[in-house]
Amino acid sequence: MAAQKINEGLEHLAKAEKYLKTGFLKWKPDYDSAASEYGKAAVAFKNAKQFEQAKDACLREAVAHENNRKLCSLCRAYEQAGMMLKEMQKLPEAVQLIEKASMMYLENGTPDTAAMALERAGKLIENVDPEKAVQLYQQTANVFENEERLRQAVELLGKASRLLVRGRRFDEAALSIQKEKNIYKEIENYPTCYKKTIAQVLVHLHRNDYVAAERCVRESYSIPGFSGSEDCAALEQLLEGYDQQDQDQVSEVCNSPLFKYMDNDYAKLGLSLVVPGGGIKKKAAAPQAKSEGATAPTAEEDEDEYAGGLC
Numbered sequence: 001m002a003a004q005k006i007n008e009g010l011e012h013l014a015k016a017e018k019y020l021k022t023g024f025l026k027w028k029p030d031y032d033s034a035a036s037e038y039g040k041a042a043v044a045f046k047n048a049k050q051f052e053q054a055k056d057a058c059l060r061e062a063v064a065h066e067n068n069r070k071l072c073s074l075c076r077a078y079e080q081a082g083m084m085l086k087e088m089q090k091l092p093e094a095v096q097l098i099e100k101a102s103m104m105y106l107e108n109g110t111p112d113t114a115a116m117a118l119e120r121a122g123k124l125i126e127n128v129d130p131e132k133a134v135q136l137y138q139q140t141a142n143v144f145e146n147e148e149r150l151r152q153a154v155e156l157l158g159k160a161s162r163l164l165v166r167g168r169r170f171d172e173a174a175l176s177i178q179k180e181k182n183i184y185k186e187i188e189n190y191p192t193c194y195k196k197t198i199a200q201v202l203v204h205l206h207r208n209d210y211v212a213a214e215r216c217v218r219e220s221y222s223i224p225g226f227s228g229s230e231d232c233a234a235l236e237q238l239l240e241g242y243d244q245q246d247q248d249q250v251s252e253v254c255n256s257p258l259f260k261y262m263d264n265d266y267a268k269l270g271l272s273l274v275v276p277g278g279g280i281k282k283k284a285a286a287p288q289a290k291s292e293g294a295t296a297p298t299a300e301e302d303e304d305e306y307a308g309g310l311c
Contacts, residue, residue, distance in 0.1 A: 008045035
């Protein structure tokens, strides 16, 4: 079966070369027919699992389309060549070709197709080069945002944010989540804004920036419904525990269903959150309770204790 498909592919290549030849009665190559034959050759080689030959056929098809000024078909051929490289596990090269195709889609006035190609490239490279995947997802989000397709844009920003958190690039993650939150606020998806506030707070606390975390909650009071939500109550309890260096209180909040059932990357941030000072609580200004048998200080003892002043 494979040998038959390879022979079929070679026949299509030979036909394509014939269409490109010129002669006394044929002054111009037939790029359209040649491109069609190269495309058929690529399919045959792909079915025979000869991905290198399939990739080469796709690239030849792309050249034929370029000479024929069929830009949309040219983009598709580049994208198909990229997918052949993916089958060969040459992911960086695959992404490079798909990214090239997406830029051409943009130039050709088809931003939706460009965005889908960029997203596909991001998925391919995510486990190999997360940094490149973040860049591709952010590019995709920008394309969607320019087209005023905010729901698609924010979905891609979410993927970028989670990858940034996974890579512990918390400064960039904080900015990315803020952008998500702004879009969700713009489209009036307020409950998701609450969840993004939790994600922001966890990121800021992992940055050891309590002030930014507190400010984040304070600014969210302006979001309709936030101040009376369970998200707000949990965050206030979390910040109180963190500020008082009460690891038990922080752990209790972070182990609650509200936190544990967030996206996995944020749930992990909660479970790994450690208060400053190693979990040793700040000393209270005055003892809360006395042990049995202890006697209350007399008024005279109270006076003596503070006789020298507070400083």
